[in-house]
């Protein structure tokens with residue numbers, strides 16, 4: 001039921017003019033946002049000097065920590081040269097350097113890069129590319145998308161049309177075009193009732209069935225490989241991803257891998273699709289691309305896709321799409337340094353030990369009655385909180401248990417945020433084992449204080 005609430009104005013009058021993302025207005029008033037003054041490594045510092053361990057990499061972007069000497073230096077050096085130039089008829093040198101570094105890092109088949117500003121625009125570019133790819137071939141029938149329930153691909157209208165989180169997308173699905181949704185590989189609550197031990201990725205039967213009847217209408221299938229992030233860091237097995245690729249291939253459906261959150265080593269492979277040893281037709285990257293410094297995204301496509309867009313001025317094959325800050329040189333300089341750090345530090349292989357320690361310590365959360373599922377892959381970990389471990393019954397939403405645990409963790413100097421009743425950890429790759437212990441200890445304490453005191 002919709003409830004009107006009295007909003008209490010905050011002391012800092014400037015807050016009364018800000019509309020915070022993903023924040024209800026009452027929360028913004030009750031819990032005024034912490035003003036962060038500086039960052040260093042894993043830590044953010046507020047105006048009083050209090051330190052907060054950033055356990056979520058400031059929305060999954062900070063992969064080498066805050067204020068990294070080399071990334072900061074690269075941006076400063078570029079700032080003395082050129083802040084921006086339009087990317088049509090012109091290009092800045094860092095954008096060219098980035099192109100060289102990125103093409104050397106991704107599977108060779110993904111040979112053509114379209115730059116944009118953020119994860120949502122990378123997805124918009126991918127969706128439009130898929131539609132126009134078929135249209136340029138004279139196949140107007142392939143004009144729809146299929147995606148997984150629980151998927152998240154950004155907040156622009158196109159990206160939302162393929163988003164499958166009811167709380168985020170339902171209202172807009174009613175008003176704008178809604179695409180097709182099939183079962184997601186949500187292992188803790190398997191949509192087809194299988195057990196992990198005997199699963200054969202039967203959750204993908206619904207994709208198979210959909211493609212068998214309507215596959216020829218599909219331009220593409222868009223999915224988050226290996227982990228459905230915003231749905232609650234739902235880690236799923238490579239066999240489900242493999243099956244998804246196989247089904248799409250047999251019905252001629254293009255694959256769009258949304259690696260915005262999981263790309264650049266997060267899952268223990270450079271790109272999450274590698275777990276299934278597959279290369280998508282189109283791949284979206286953003287977030288960690290600039291080490292979390294500046295907005296930048298890239299949509300990479302296979303050459304045969306790009307070829308469908310080739311022609312002269314009158315051919316009407318051109319991809320008429322662009323963003324003002326496409327290929328921005330400052331962001332490109334940050335991205336070049338980030339990719340160089342990834343290479344030099346041998347990411348993700350060098351993270352194996354830290355990831356193993358992270359996983360072992362995360363599993364200790366199983367001791368709590370409220371923790372129904374502990375899941376992790378690489379440097380991603382999540383706890384799904386439940387009312388009853390045995391029945392997997394959900395907590396009542398109005399209690400906002402995970403939210404209050406996060407508030408309590410903040411008092412102990414650890415920044416975590418809930419995704420419904422899921423608490424997750426996506427720290428920078430530079431996190432030490434001591435910092436992992438500090439992070440988990442604070443969250444354990446926060447759980448105990450929230451629930452039992």
Ligand SMILES: Cc1ncc(COP(=O)(O)O)c(C=O)c1O
Nearest residue numbers: 118119120152153154229260261
């Ligand atoms: C998988 C995925 N795709 C797309 C996006 C949208 O990215 P942005 O918030 O940069 O628009 C996100 C953001 O969390 C994401 O996790």
